[in-house]
Amino acid sequence: MPIRLKxxxxxxxxxxxxxxxxxxxxxxxxxxxxxxxxxxHLLYFFFTGILWVVPAMFLIRWMEAKPKR
Numbered sequence: 001m002p003i004r005l006k007x008x009x010x011x012x013x014x015x016x017x018x019x020x021x022x023x024x025x026x027x028x029x030x031x032x033x034x035x036x037x038x039x040x041h042l043l044y045f046f047f048t049g050i051l052w053v054v055p056a057m058f059l060i061r062w063m064e065a066k067p068k069r
Contacts, residue, residue: 003067010063014056021052 025048033044 001067006065006067007063010059014059017055017059018052 025045029041029044029048033040036044
């Protein structure tokens with residue numbers, strides 16, 4: 001697959017991943033953490049803010065890989 005096509009597909013998937021992940025993380029926090037303290041919210045959003053990096057890292061690694069010939 002040409003590198004430009006991989007980067008295009010990867011960019012679209014990355015944008016969708018971030019948007020869907022942010023909506024799901026916020027919805028979960030709204031439903032389950034509404035009555036929790038500020039420290040619980042801080043820890044939850046700190047860890048969920050970092051957690052999306054793992055799938056994004058694999059996606060970016062795939063996007064940057066040299067095409068096999």
